Amino acid sequence: xxxxxxxxxxxxxxxxxxxxxxxxxxxxxxxxxxxxxxxxxxxxxxxxxxxxxxxxxxxxxxxxxxxxxxxxxxxxxxxxxxxxxxxxxxxxxxxxxxxxxxxxxxxxxxxxxxxxxxxxxxxxxxxxxxxxxxxxxxxxxxxxxxxxxxxxxxxxxxxxxxxxxxxxxxxxxxxxxxxxxxxxxxxxxxxxxxxxxxxxxxxxxxxxxxxxxxxxxxxxxxxxxxxxxxxxxxxxxxxxxxxxxxxxxxxxxxxxxxxxxxxxxxxxxxxxxxxxxxxxxxxxxxxxxxxxxxxxxxxxxxxxxxxxxxxxxx
Numbered sequence: 001x002x003x004x005x006x007x008x009x010x011x012x013x014x015x016x017x018x019x020x021x022x023x024x025x026x027x028x029x030x031x032x033x034x035x036x037x038x039x040x041x042x043x044x045x046x047x048x049x050x051x052x053x054x055x056x057x058x059x060x061x062x063x064x065x066x067x068x069x070x071x072x073x074x075x076x077x078x079x080x081x082x083x084x085x086x087x088x089x090x091x092x093x094x095x096x097x098x099x100x101x102x103x104x105x106x107x108x109x110x111x112x113x114x115x116x117x118x119x120x121x122x123x124x125x126x127x128x129x130x131x132x133x134x135x136x137x138x139x140x141x142x143x144x145x146x147x148x149x150x151x152x153x154x155x156x157x158x159x160x161x162x163x164x165x166x167x168x169x170x171x172x173x174x175x176x177x178x179x180x181x182x183x184x185x186x187x188x189x190x191x192x193x194x195x196x197x198x199x200x201x202x203x204x205x206x207x208x209x210x211x212x213x214x215x216x217x218x219x220x221x222x223x224x225x226x227x228x229x230x231x232x233x234x235x236x237x238x239x240x241x242x243x244x245x246x247x248x249x250x251x252x253x254x255x256x257x258x259x260x261x262x263x264x265x266x267x268x269x270x271x272x273x274x275x276x277x278x279x280x281x282x283x284x285x286x287x288x289x290x291x292x293x294x295x296x297x298x299x300x301x302x303x304x305x306x307x308x309x310x311x312x313x314x
Contacts, residue, residue, distance in 0.1 A: 023209050027060065030197040032181065033160060034064035037142050037195055038071055040185040044142040044195075045102070045135075048074040050082075050090035051260045052217055053146030056206055057197055059215055061144070062097065072144070073100040077131045079123040079262045080107040081241055086260050089218040102138060104130035121241030122265040132168040135192060142185065144195050150202045151289060160199045166190035203258070203290055204283050211276045220257045223274040228253050234267025258283075258290035 020028075037044050046061060048054045061070055076090065094101045106126050109115040115126050135143060147158065157172045161183045164170055176184045185193055198206070210217065228235040228251065229244040236243055238250055241264035255268035256279070273279040 023205065023212060026201055026205060027063075027209070029181070029200060030057075030060045031064040033183070033195065033197040034061050034144075036183055037144070037185070038065070040183075041142040041193070043138065043140050044072045044144065045075045045138070045140040046070075046072050046144040047146065048076055048090065048093075048101070049260070050076075050086040050093070050218060051146070052206060052210065052221060053148065053198060055089075055093070055215060055217060056201075056209060057144060057146045058093065058097075059213060060197060070097065070099060073102055073138075075102045075104065075131075075134055075140070075143070077104045077127045077134070078106060079127060080105065081123055081239065081263045083218065083220050083257075083260055083263060085218040085220050102134060104134040106130055109133075120264075121243070122262055123241075124262045124265055128168070135168065140192060141187065142193050142195050144197060146198055147196045148198050148201050148203070148206070158194075158196065158199075160196055161185055162194040162196065163187060164192050164194055168192075170194075204280065207276065207280045207283055211280060218260070220260060222279065223254055223256045223271045225252055225254050226268065227251070228255060228268055235270070236265075236267055237263050239263055 046054075046057065048058060058074075061072070065071060074094065090101075093099070104127075106115065106123050109126070109130055110117060115129060117123070118125065134140070149158075157175070158170075159175045159178050161176065161178065162170060163174055163176065166188075178184075187193055201209075209215075226237065228237055229248045230236075231243065231248060235253060235255055238244055243264070244250055253268075253270060254272065256271040256273060257266065257268050260266060271282060273282045
């Protein structure tokens with residue numbers, strides 16, 4: 001596994017004789033993964049939510065194939081409870097680069113009666129069925145995801161190429177060895193492979209790369225004043241999904257989001273970090289993972305993420 005704390009004093013060099021930074025090594029690995037998938041699979045798709053990890057993933061994909069157009073479509077599983085700033089960013093990115101976007105809508109499945117809203121209002125766990133239906137309908141055989149191994153402990157069990165069965169399920173016992181960055185994309189009819197180009201990146205790596213590449217992000221990632229209420233140690237935004245409840249009161253706080261998902265379960269953190277450099281300093285000092293600190297759906301049980309992955313989740 002590559003390490004993100006790799007020293008510049010190591011022997012890997014650029015063409016001009018300058019040492020490679022750890023970001024150069026991570027970028028090179030990710031670009032290799034994108035090109036490998038393009039060579040092995042017929043109908044790959046890139047999961048794109050407008051969140052920072054998917055934005056970096058798209059940036060890397062565009063680099064991997066430049067000056068040619070991106071040879072893959074984008075897929076967004078829309079919960080209907082998204083941050084407006086993030087949806088605006090998604091649509092502008094698609095238009096700017098002339099990309100194809102597929103949207104799998106949770107609301108449409110609720111309207112048809114195939115899914116039901118949960119009593120707690122969160123829709124993140126409801127994304128699995130629309131995702132799997134979109135993969136089946138469009139016959140996608142490789143699905144790029146922005147998962148990183150420092151996000152949540154279940155992520156660390158997954159390889160870069162993660163085989164999923166005909167029902168979209170994940171079995172850690174079927175993970176294949178990936179020695180010397182050799183990836184096995186073989187799969188039976190009906191199966192597909194999830195691919196994670198950011199597997200060896202950390203949250204700090206992502207932000208350092210954003211700074212280096214001068215990548216624009218939705219404004220919610222930076223400190224701003226927002227109406228929020230406290231629940232379970234998190235600052236949640238009010239909305240029609242069940243908040244605030246009796247005894248919960250909204251107030252205006254200066255906050256930012258480390259991760260953006262369904263608004264009903266994604267908490268903000270109090271922060272004064274209104275620039276990329278300040279965010280990097282804040283993350284470097286933090287001892288909490290972004291999902292562990294700000295995602296209520298990951299607190300449903302000790303194995304919440306792993307259980308959803310076995311059912312076909314990201």
